[in-house]
Amino acid sequence: MTDDANKTLVLPNFLPYKLAVLSNRISRGIADQYEERFQLTVPEWRVMAVLGGEPDLSASQVADRTAMDKVAVSRAVKGLMKADRLLRHFSATDKRRSVLKLSDSGEVIYAQVVPIAIDYEDAILNELTKEEQSQLNVLLNKLQDIEINTAHPV
Amino acid sequence: MTDDANKTLVLPNFLPYKLAVLSNRISRGIADQYEERFQLTVPEWRVMAVLGGEPDLSASQVADRTAMDKVAVSRAVKGLMKADRLLRHFSATDKRRSVLKLSDSGEVIYAQVVPIAIDYEDAILNELTKEEQSQLNVLLNKLQDIEINTAHPV
């Protein structure tokens, strides 16, 4: 079969579809455990997650590290500030640039959510053998780095 | 380390996060190739994708197979009908139940989008060895089937 026009598309076997379903299920599963309990949206948690490990980032640095866009970060920061989970000041040398970190109460929440997230990851990984865990890691890293280059004619 | 409270969360190494970023990138990459070109939204394409391979499904059967909810299917069907890409009638034995299939023009579009989707999948898989492709398949199937059971105390 050299002619791809003959191939069929079976959704449940289609890699992008399988990834999307799996990823949604996992993200939702974690979010379900912190959303109502800590009054946190998913983008808010992502911002907290990155600042918990690396404080004093600007909003655009947060955006880089979370793969969120700057509008989403801006909104998440707004929500977190309102709930006093975040401290912000602006750089003295560049008044546009914000400097963000968790507040004390933000740190408390961070310390509670981290184990929930890690337990969830563990619960997944525990279903795999050591070997499979390692394979998964290698594969995801490799896929992360590839540059997708469609051959299909336009 | 038996106490998970000491573990740290490094977002770029966190499985759910890696899956989400990868999946979004891939889904967006494919959608970018059909959205404007065929005036198709992602849910609309999913509905077409499933009906192209298996015609005469009802809306709720489509929802099952696509992991979409019934509201999303209803809206996608509405859009596709309006653009004459779908034919619908209602079952004679159960007047609630719709019977959906691609129209002729829907088939034409389906036949054009399928190779785009498959090429995209191929472009990804080609970055992996045969062995890795097989591992990925096994892993995703396994992950798909697991029932996630968090140990974290509430």
Next chain:
DNA sequence: ACACAATAGTTTCAAAAGAAACTAATTGCA
């Protein structure tokens, strides 16, 4: 020094997604 481009972040407006209520048809069973 000054105009123009670039960057950081916010706001606004429109499209998309989700939840809940609703209509209509069918099923189950007292």
Next chain:
DNA sequence: TGCAATTAGTTTCTTTTGAAACTATTGTGT
């Protein structure tokens, strides 16, 4: 039979998301 519960699908209302325009500040080239 006939009435409550269930199922299929749609509509409505609210929230979320995304894109584009906007403000403020800084950088760059002449």
